[in-house]
Amino acid sequence: MVDTFYIAWKYIRYNRVKSAILVSCITIIAVLPLTLEVLLNESERQLTLRAESSPLLIGAKGSALDLVMNSLYFTDEIPEPITMAAAGEVMDSGLAGAIPLYIRFSARTFPIVGTTLDYFEYRNLAPNSGELFTTLGQCVIGAEVAKTLKLASGDYIVSSPETLFDLAGVYPLKMKISGVLTPSRSADDRAVFVDIHTAWVIDGLGHGHTDVTTTTDNSVILKKEAQNVTANAKLMHYSEITEDNIDSFHLHGDPEGFPLTAVLAVPYDDKSGTILRGRYLEADTLYQAVRPAEVIDGLMATIFRIRTVLDAVIGVVGGSTLLALVLVFSLSLRLREQEIDIVYKLGCSRATISRLLGAEIVLILLAGAIGAGAFLLVVSHYDQQLVRTLLL
Amino acid sequence: MRFIVPIVLLIAGFSTMAHGETALNVYAVNYPLAYFAERIGTPHVAVTFPAPPDTDPAFWSPDQDTIRQYQQADLILLNGAGYAKWTQKVSLPMLRTVDTSRRFRDTLINIEDSVTHSHGPEGDHSHGDIAFTTWLDFSQAAQQAEEILVAFIKKRPQHKEVFTQNYEALAQDLMDLDEQMLEVGKRLDGIALFASHPIYHYLARRYLLNLEMVTWEPDVSPSDAQWHHLTELHRDHPAKWMIWEGEPLASSARRLEEMNITGLVFSPCFSTPTSGDFITVMKENIAHLEGIL
Numbered sequence: 001m002v003d004t005f006y007i008a009w010k011y012i013r014y015n016r017v018k019s020a021i022l023v024s025c026i027t028i029i030a031v032l033p034l035t036l037e038v039l040l041n042e043s044e045r046q047l048t049l050r051a052e053s054s055p056l057l058i059g060a061k062g063s064a065l066d067l068v069m070n071s072l073y074f075t076d077e078i079p080e081p082i083t084m085a086a087a088g089e090v091m092d093s094g095l096a097g098a099i100p101l102y103i104r105f106s107a108r109t110f111p112i113v114g115t116t117l118d119y120f121e122y123r124n125l126a127p128n129s130g131e132l133f134t135t136l137g138q139c140v141i142g143a144e145v146a147k148t149l150k151l152a153s154g155d156y157i158v159s160s161p162e163t164l165f166d167l168a169g170v171y172p173l174k175m176k177i178s179g180v181l182t183p184s185r186s187a188d189d190r191a192v193f194v195d196i197h198t199a200w201v202i203d204g205l206g207h208g209h210t211d212v213t214t215t216t217d218n219s220v221i222l223k224k225e226a227q228n229v230t231a232n233a234k235l236m237h238y239s240e241i242t243e244d245n246i247d248s249f250h251l252h253g254d255p256e257g258f259p260l261t262a263v264l265a266v267p268y269d270d271k272s273g274t275i276l277r278g279r280y281l282e283a284d285t286l287y288q289a290v291r292p293a294e295v296i297d298g299l300m301a302t303i304f305r306i307r308t309v310l311d312a313v314i315g316v317v318g319g320s321t322l323l324a325l326v327l328v329f330s331l332s333l334r335l336r337e338q339e340i341d342i343v344y345k346l347g348c349s350r351a352t353i354s355r356l357l358g359a360e361i362v363l364i365l366l367a368g369a370i371g372a373g374a375f376l377l378v379v380s381h382y383d384q385q386l387v388r389t390l391l392l
Numbered sequence: 393m394r395f396i397v398p399i400v401l402l403i404a405g406f407s408t409m410a411h412g413e414t415a416l417n418v419y420a421v422n423y424p425l426a427y428f429a430e431r432i433g434t435p436h437v438a439v440t441f442p443a444p445p446d447t448d449p450a451f452w453s454p455d456q457d458t459i460r461q462y463q464q465a466d467l468i469l470l471n472g473a474g475y476a477k478w479t480q481k482v483s484l485p486m487l488r489t490v491d492t493s494r495r496f497r498d499t500l501i502n503i504e505d506s507v508t509h510s511h512g513p514e515g516d517h518s519h520g521d522i523a524f525t526t527w528l529d530f531s532q533a534a535q536q537a538e539e540i541l542v543a544f545i546k547k548r549p550q551h552k553e554v555f556t557q558n559y560e561a562l563a564q565d566l567m568d569l570d571e572q573m574l575e576v577g578k579r580l581d582g583i584a585l586f587a588s589h590p591i592y593h594y595l596a597r598r599y600l601l602n603l604e605m606v607t608w609e610p611d612v613s614p615s616d617a618q619w620h621h622l623t624e625l626h627r628d629h630p631a632k633w634m635i636w637e638g639e640p641l642a643s644s645a646r647r648l649e650e651m652n653i654t655g656l657v658f659s660p661c662f663s664t665p666t667s668g669d670f671i672t673v674m675k676e677n678i679a680h681l682e683g684i685l
Contacts, residue, residue: 117483
């Protein structure tokens with residue numbers, strides 16, 4: 001038997017190009033459906049876990065899917081804004097706690113999540129190094145952000161302008177990293193967290209500058225009246241919040257009217273959650289309350305319908321490839337007729353020749369299986385990152 | 393009294409711990425709220441008001457360590473109405489923060505005469521325009537105390553009865569003060585008064601005091617411009633009394649006497665008083681106002 005495999009191995013080595021093509025075909029046929037299976041299972045796990053741990057989301061009326069995807073997975077689709085008053089309403093209801101979310105900006109392609117310290121407590125996120133933010137202008141970064149950008153506590157990260165050519169827009173804010181979060185195997189690993197007030201500063205709703213009512217630099221003053229001072233464009237706004245200038249930072253207007261993308265409502269019990277949700281079913285309300293688990297269930301149902309179609313396509317392609325492989329083998333036998341005849345004349349029985357050909361097929365299938373297994377191991381190892389990068 | 397309160401709280405803390413429960417760790421941004429919290433929460437809460445006694449907590453900024461202590465508290469009591477601007481510049485957990493004046497936020501007083509400025513498309517704005525000494529209207533103070541009661545019950549429902557009893561006693565004290573002040577306001581009958589600092593808006597509104605407020609500090613000698621401004625005001629507002637937040641300098645009091653204006657102290661009680669407590673200080677304030685009659 002060993003001799004048979006030895007001769008088969010020698011044959012495969014001699015015809016290495018043909019053998020490599022056959023092995024690749026077998027690997028691809030095995031890898032495609034299995035990789036899809038691994039990635040879909042992981043995406044289902046990630047989507048469902050996060051959705052189930054987020055009982056209720058309050059947002060503007062519109063696409064529930066955009067609201068959930070932006071609030072839970074920090075995707076680019078930004079839902080219509082609501083105001084901070086919505087968070088106040090939830091708190092005033094006495095039915096749930098409110099965690100405001102403002103997810104609109106980014107820093108070096110990673111989403112900036114404006115929220116309160118309650119978010120970390122609720123999601124069981126703790127810093128691996130450093131600490132959570134204490135003052136305006138600080139941020140906490142996810143483990144993957146730190147790894148990708150090679151950043152650590154004490155470093156700085158700058159918010160990205162919304163549009164590259166918006167010269168009259170809001171200045172980017174240089175933020176000090178107060179801490180790096182412990183990896184959580186979720187979208188939180190790929191986010192930059194700031195206090196909600198800092199997010200409003202990034203939005204241009206708050207800023208810091210020299211006190212124009214007391215400044216002695218008249219070149220920044222356009223007009224000075226008893227009750228109003230008008231400054232000109234020379235008045236410099238601070239692009240970084242430091243201990244020295246933090247006192248000059250202020251918000252323009254009532255924070256109750258400032259924007260949020262969603263409110264994560266955490267009902268005190270099931271009954272409170274149902275009552276709260278009922279309040280947002282009224283026609284005259286500007287908000288919608290969605291259960292992320294229901295939205296994600298709908299999304300998963302769609303994904304599984306697509307998966308069924310994909311499985312069928314892969315099945316057809318796989319079947320065709322197998323047929324092609326059979327054809328390759330049978331054509332190969334035809335081409336090797338003379339060679340087989342010589343082996344027979346040398347005294348090999350028909351059975352020995354069959355065993356030789358069988359051993360070649362087994363070795364090729366084995367190589368294909370090993371290739372597929374190795375590929376799947378790599379996919380399984382990086383499945384979380386792959387799902388977050390490719391799907392979420 | 394200043395020594396007795398911590399000892400009582402310590403004993404209360406031990407008694408609570410003896411039952412396997414840690415006292416509710418509460419941080420407040422000013423003395424009135426800390427006092428209300430202590431009255432309502434004893435013996436199940438430990439209240440901390442970390443601002444140094446000689447500073448005005450409205451304009452105080454805590455250091456990083458103190459901010460971390462606030463962040464770790466079970467409950468943070470804010471006055472609201474823009475009081476303690478530092479709270480807008482630090483990160484506090486919203487679910488553990490109570491804005492005690494939120495219930496009456498629609499009736500907060502906007503200060504009309506703050507200087508606005510503009511420097512872009514946002515238009516005019518000013519940096520501090522809401523009167524924040526809400527507790528000088530004692531009916532509002534009672535509402536703030538009730539917010540604290542609600543927060544305590546939510547955190548420690550098992551002590552609802554104790555908290556409610558304590559609150560009722562406090563509310564009674566505050567409503568007694570309110571009644572006394574309403575009576576004083578009625579008897580003053582619109583007599584013109586000056587106030588040395590713009591912190592008496594709610595006192596004036598609730599108790600119908602005819603107050604004209606300037607911006608003087610009791611421990612700083614007013615400038616010539618400030619005296620000139622007062623003389624101008626005095627022409628249209630012939631007040632014979634000026635309310636101070638603390639004892640004024642002798643030189644200021646003397647010069648006011650020359651203008652036939654007598655000073656009296658009505659302490660807003662921002663910080664822990666050197667003697668007595670919130671209620672006794674307010675009773676003294678009312679007695680000072682009654683001295684006018």
